[in-house]
Amino acid sequence: MMAEKVQRLGLSAGVDTDEARADFIRHYYDMDQIVLNEALFSKKPGKKAVAKLMLNSLKVDRGNSTIIIDPAKFYRIFHDKFIEITPALVVKHRKNVKCLTSSRTRAMQIAAYTTSYARFYLYDFMEKVGGENIFYADTDSIVYRIPEGEEDPLENNIGSFLGDLTSELSGEMLEFVALGPKTYCYKRIYE
Template structure:
């Protein structure tokens, strides 16, 4: 591909030198790709966790690729390819090399699911809604994050005002204890910071979140409300 590119640039320069200054040349580059009908799944290719992206899932950063291949393919397609940067190589054995690399910006295709403007608006609007809640609830707030808030419902006018803000329309608040966990209220709650909390609901169900840990059945036995 690079050889063809260099040849085309050389021919273009020859034409420009010959025709200048009477003719202005516009160059159109075209490339055809054959799409696989059933592409193979690469188990080593994973997107960066949305928690590590500043504005969440809609602005996930460009993926860091991991590739396991034989040594010859690795050297010819990765190390000497001008498309890639930040190349890190580890030789696992005489036949296998582990490589991590990123595509340079000029070669990166934009992710169709990424929309910075929508992410900026929704995040900013969620923050404004959160500040409105904090202003109403004051010291009743137990936990808060970008788009969530846990508070002590003491039956006050402030809490009733928050209840009236709940609904199913865009911009309304949602009671996830009811809609997501099929319960009515929280019996116990403990938190060590953002995305790090555990709570017991009135149905005796335990709900935990611990940043950096995937809470499967085995992990949930060790990271619980009682062992936090």
């Protein structure tokens, strides 16, 4: 990321000869073991900003931060008069498995039953369409093609009631790309 940031910043004002460029690149390698590619030097503020953001998100103040797992070590540092504790304290925690209780407003078994039952409907729809025609399927959606000259096998299942399918596509789909669950896009012709 540092190499990306330096390269997208462009060369400094005084670095205008081949020798100066070589010295500049060598200096970065000698000081920080950062390998710079001379061919990639060009002012690109957008790429520089992204590289800078990535560097800032990776930055850790290692000299003044300590990861503490042992409570005794925490109290030693906390009560050390030579150490000033900053106001920020990050505490990682999790629920004790033995103490987990279900909330009165939550019912995991109903949520699991509902999504499982919805899957039965989806499998039925998938069988009607045929596996060779399915592009994408998720808990509550199915993207499929209708072979030329055939009718839509799910036409009678489209409606606005619970258990009915909703057609979210008006027009004809030309291209479809899915990268993973709930990550897809398509190109269409409007009717």
